[in-house]
Amino acid sequence: MKLVVVNPLSPDRISALEEAAPGLSVICCKTVAEAIPLVSDADALALWGFQDVEPLLQAGPHIRWVHSLSDGVEKLLTPSMLARPILLTNSHGVHDRSVSEHAMALILSFLRRIPDAVRNQDTHSWKRPRGELLADKTIAIIGFGSIGRAIAKRAKAFDTQIIAVKKHITSELFADKVMDTSHAIDALSKADIVIAALPSTPDTEKFFGANEFAAMKKGALFINIARASLVDEQALLAALDSGHLSGACLDVFSKEPLPSDHPFWERKQVIMTPHIASMIPDFWDRLLLLLKDNLAAFSKNESLLNVVDKEKGY
Numbered sequence: 478m479k480l481v482v483v484n485p486l487s488p489d490r491i492s493a494l495e496e497a498a499p500g501l502s503v504i505c506c507k508t509v510a511e512a513i514p515l516v517s518d519a520d521a522l523a524l525w526g527f528q529d530v531e532p533l534l535q536a537g538p539h540i541r542w543v544h545s546l547s548d549g550v551e552k553l554l555t556p557s558m559l560a561r562p563i564l565l566t567n568s569h570g571v572h573d574r575s576v577s578e579h580a581m582a583l584i585l586s587f588l589r590r591i592p593d594a595v596r597n598q599d600t601h602s603w604k605r606p607r608g609e610l611l612a613d614k615t616i617a618i619i620g621f622g623s624i625g626r627a628i629a630k631r632a633k634a635f636d637t638q639i640i641a642v643k644k645h646i647t648s649e650l651f652a653d654k655v656m657d658t659s660h661a662i663d664a665l666s667k668a669d670i671v672i673a674a675l676p677s678t679p680d681t682e683k684f685f686g687a688n689e690f691a692a693m694k695k696g697a698l699f700i701n702i703a704r705a706s707l708v709d710e711q712a713l714l715a716a717l718d719s720g721h722l723s724g725a726c727l728d729v730f731s732k733e734p735l736p737s738d739h740p741f742w743e744r745k746q747v748i749m750t751p752h753i754a755s756m757i758p759d760f761w762d763r764l765l766l767l768l769k770d771n772l773a774a775f776s777k778n779e780s781l782l783n784v785v786d787k788e789k790g791y
Contacts, residue, residue: 478776481533483512483524484546486738487738490765497769498776499781509533516540521775524553526567528755531555534563541730542775546764547755548572548624549704551677552787557656558787565785570623571763572755577627578752580672580702582634583726584611587698612636618652619661619684620675620703621791626651628672640664646763665692678790685709690716692696696723702754705729717747728754 478498482505494503504519506512509528516522516537524530524664526549534557536631545553545567553565556734571655586592590606614637618625621643629651634700641652649655656664661684665671671693675681685699686709699722701708701752710731715777716722724746733752741747771781785791 478502479519479773480521480523481506481511481512481519481537483507483528483533486761486765490761493766493771494769497772501772506592510647526550527552529555530573531557534558534561542771542781544768545769545785546569546768549677550790551704551706554787554790564775564781564782565782565787567785567791568764568767569783571711571767573623574756575760576624577631577667578704578753579728579750580628580700581631583700583702583728583748583750584670587726592745592748595674607645613639614669615668616672616774617642617664618666618672618674619658620673620681621649621652621655622674622676624702625642625672625674628674638667639753649790659733662689662692665689665697666694668697670698673699673701673703673707675703675707676791677706681707683707683709685713687712687715693722695699695721697724699725700727701725705731705733710741710770714744717744722746724748726750728752 478500479502482503485507486505491503491505495501503672504515509532514530516533519537519540521542522533522540523544523546526547528544528554530543540563542564548567548569549613550567551564588611589608593606612635616632616637617640619628621641630638632649639652641649641655642658642661644658646655646657672683675684684707690712713725714784717725728750731750741749753779774781
């Protein structure tokens with residue numbers, strides 16, 4: 478059995494993966510282009526959900542399983558993926574704690590005006606920015622999968638009210654109110670803080686546009702720790718520049734690295750992090766443990782963890 482991973486891995490991590498199944502060979506490549514000549518006899522692929530898998534599937538007629546190293550699988554739902562009986566899995570659950578803690582860090586940094594204090598520190602200026610409490614704020618989490626639930630769990634510790642917006646209404650332990658996505662506008666109008674946590678699918682493309690930002694409370698804070706495709710960035714800039722939104726905290730962008738002339742750089746009411754919400758010291762250990770477990774199951778024709786519904790995209 479052969480697995481091709483489109484990401485460099487250290488020799489010890491490759492060896493650890495190869496222990497998952499007898500006769501397993503793991504080959505790592507830096508890019509999709511580098512991997513194409515190596516997949517003709519591959520049984521499985523592991524790559525990021527934002528990478529284009531189509532050339533690999535066309536070059537790899539024996540591929541029966543593709544694993545996304547990220548939660549999102551948006552670039553993996555290609556014609557070959559949809560037409561062939563290929564199993565698709567993702568890294569759902571691996572990133573919950575890190576992304577939810579990052580979301581809380583962004584919210585608290587904005588409300589307590591930490592960026593202002595750091596800028597003052599750089600200039601040796603003793604100024605005392607006045608922050609706000611997170612307590613008693615209403616947070617609408619748009620997309621209430623495992624990451625949304627993890628954010629809600631942590632936010633409740635600050636005495637907040639949580640509105641969960643999801644495709645189907647269910648009972649949710651950490652939500653004070655659950656609404657379906659058809660009522661998202663109503664949820665947005667009630668929230669002091671809006672967090673984008675939706676998967677990237679054709680239905681969620683630019684989910685947050687001019688109408689959605691206009692529906693938010695004046696002075697609301699917008700957070701995106703999910704996918705850049707969810708947001709019309711020009712509409713967000715307009716909502717910020719008009720003063721309708723008090724600010725935005727963003728970890729993902731439509732073009733990465735963010736171009737040096739992008740308007741976001743100049744907006745002091747925007748906190749940006751360079752797509753690092755899931756990056757923690759044991760990040761790869763968690764990812765590879767899931768991949769190793771699935772490799773063992775795949776080699777025995779057993780059920781895999783985190784199988785994605787290719788029609789739904791999550």
